[in-house]
Amino acid sequence: MASTHGAEVLVASNRGPVSYEVRPDGGAGSLHAKRGGGGLVSGLSAIGPDANAVWVCAALGDADREAVRRAEGGLLPAEDTGGQRVRMLDIDAGVFSDAYNGIANSVLWFVHHMLYQTPLEPVFDAEFRRRWASYQAYNRAFAEALAEEAADGAAVVIQDYHLALAPRMLRELRPDLRIGHFSHTPWAPPDYFRLLPDDIAAELLGGILGADRAAFLTRRWADAFRDCCHAVLGSPGIPAGTRVGVHGLGADADFLRERAHRPDVTERMAALREEIGEGRRTIVRVDRTELSKNIVRGLLAYRQLLDDHPEWRERVVHVAFAYPSRQDLAVYRDYTAEVRRVADDINASYGTEGWTPVVLHVKDDFARSLAAYRLADVALVNPIRDGMNLVAKEVPVVSDEGCALVLSREAGAFEELGEDALTVNPYDIQGTATALHQALTMPAHERAERAKRLSAAATALPPAQWFLDQLHALDENRPG
Template identity: 80%
Template sequence: MASTASTAPPVSTPPRGAAQVLVASNRGPVSYEVGDDGALRAKRGGGGLVSGLSAIGPDADALWVCSALSDGDREAVRRGVGEDGVRMLDIPADVHADAYNGIANSVLWFVHHMLYQTPLEPVFDAEFRRQWASYEAYNRAFAEALAQEAAEGAVAIVQDYHLCLVPGMLRELRPDLRIGHFSHTPWAPADYFRMLPDDIRARLLTGMLGADRLGFLTHRWADAFTACCAEFAGGVGDTRIGVHGLGADADFLRARSHEADVEERIAALREEIGAGRRTIVRVDRTELSKNIVRGLLAYRQLLDDHPELLEQVVHVAFAYPSRQDLAVYRDYTAEVQRVADEINSRYGTAGWTPVVLHVKDDFARSLAAYRLADVALVNPIRDGMNLVAKEVPVVCDEGCVLVLSREAGAYEELGEDAVPVNPYDVIGTAAALHEALTMPAGERAERTKRLTAAATALPPAQWFLEQLNALQDQAS
């Protein structure tokens, strides 16, 4: 059980078998479910961090510190069940809920994605302060666990906005460690970051600057952070700033996208789309920043502006539920469904469904859609990177045109070969979709080739190792 005390003494003697490389993140590489028979079943996750830790090899004395998120996870901790190389923290469920939903997802996410409707929100009241205390306790639990588990001079890489305070807390406990932090989201510009209460703003920046090195997905987000530090913290001090644009895992995606379950879903999607029709594909979670509703409105505008496309094109839209325990996300998901239904009711015919919308998460079906894409629509109002923009060109069978928001982090690397859009401009996005649908095949193929090269320049394992090596080099 991780301590949530507000202070702890420095850890002077690392335990035997202590880890040389540590990763800390809210979600870990494994989760547990309790079966009807009472047995625990483990499910492994994927992603860049899993690939990265695999890349450093079994002899690296690596440890992943994460939070128990489900009842099954907490039961695994209570029973002492776990996997080698993983320490799962049984932080009290109410503390985790306040830290994760109350602060990380309802304040920090909104600030960095600039999502607030400022006439009404945010409201930094007593409830906010209560939840902030949980955020500090949650970060303290991670810092203490890392301090307990790390070998002398080890490297600890902390992940994302959930754990902004950990570097500073860990620095106090273990000044011998090399500490990194990586932000997977945008960073707010100084004028927007200013809305946070002064002491909270200072705590966040001080926490981050406890790291030896901070990583960001793009130069834009790194520059925004340094601007905040210049205005509110007197600069970044001795902390170094790095940019690591996480890329797509081409080998995994190409192999996985040709497995039997994906082929089955391709057949089913072709049935839904209809023979000979072009496809505009989007695959997102229904996060407010993904801009799914305006994407649907742009498709509707496209059909209004170009009646020759009626019955000739289908918008394949996968909008998988996200954060449905927050009312604003439930409302947004309902609006996505409403607009899709309205388009189908207005334009659909007996043989043509203009919007094929799926809301149940299905990775194999997502890969099937990638392969069938003629156009990929990625139009977030603000996004740290957006790996969908990088994955579709890698997987698509016939080449596709990427319609890409200039507010996506991926735009920094892919913008030259995408069709750019202002995510707020529905008419402009409709025009971009038309340009993409009518692009000559030769140009589409050449763009896809260049997009693929840029998208796979820093695959997940290399992305992780690049940060690890940079931290280790600082120590030498």
């Protein structure tokens, strides 16, 4: 397939740097563009406006689809995207739902995070196969769009488990391209990965192996991928033309520190202090209500702390932000409801007229999250399994007094932060309660020193450099 547009650098991801909403006033001009942030946005900004880059993403809702129609399937208006060149794909809504909810989030996410209750699930039946066909079609739409947009020999960086098949599909369309795939999730070990039907497991691995380079957040996940390739595909597993790399994504310190001192954050700090009460210590967590984040066990560990150490009653508050995620899936709605139930139960059992043990917020508010970061004495990050977990890196960077970090050994961030964190087994509620007590009683000078080292480790590879390193690694694959 020949190039028609000639982009030299391309990024592909399910979610793009801009989304649309319909303003309540309606009318022909009612579409409103909202720009996002994150590592990819920072990375593309780092390569500069002359790099001739294009970002390919999916339309996620009706407003996005209307924006694609207005752009006639081409690049979105530059005024909507902050000057970035973005092509949004209007994939059939049914195909998108099957691929995104039916496969990516209900199968691949569960496999890589090892979340299945295996006596009952998974069930790979005819309905699964129908959805898998949609996942293939979704990946093919991305591959075809990338093939159309890419210049000869361009660098393409494809993101995450949503697009595991796209590298191989793109390679078949455009063998001249330099293709990378980056996994932001953990990678399952072979015994768990092989819950998938054999042909599906092989297709997923083969899809990623269509890239020149498969990259992961930690060595642990990269090694698990290698092990799966050997177990499923046999020797040699990974072909000579594909390399496996590691790029640990760090926190964007400059952005976080500047953003955390804006007036809206200061206002929210005042409101949080009023909710917490004068002179009390704070245990802070900020998560989406994804099943892997382990919020319920974190709450149970806090309740265990209050039981084991009643001296902390009325002296500490657990500030828990649990922002709804994937609420179109029933299992996530049920989990969010359980988070609320456990928090309410703790408050009913232990609360007093002047003390609310758990301050729970479920409406997403980034400024309020930063306010909590600044107030944190202890950060609780206890995922069952996490590709990295940027919250573990962000809180030490932002906290005003330096916080102690209670960190799950199953978070990817443990590889970089474990030495200065208090490490926990995420399933061990008693052990997590003990770690919370240790964090609360840690001498101020030790806490400050640990936080300083945590902050340095957390910012060692900022998002822009993380992205540029992937491009440079693809350059090393260039013939000659």
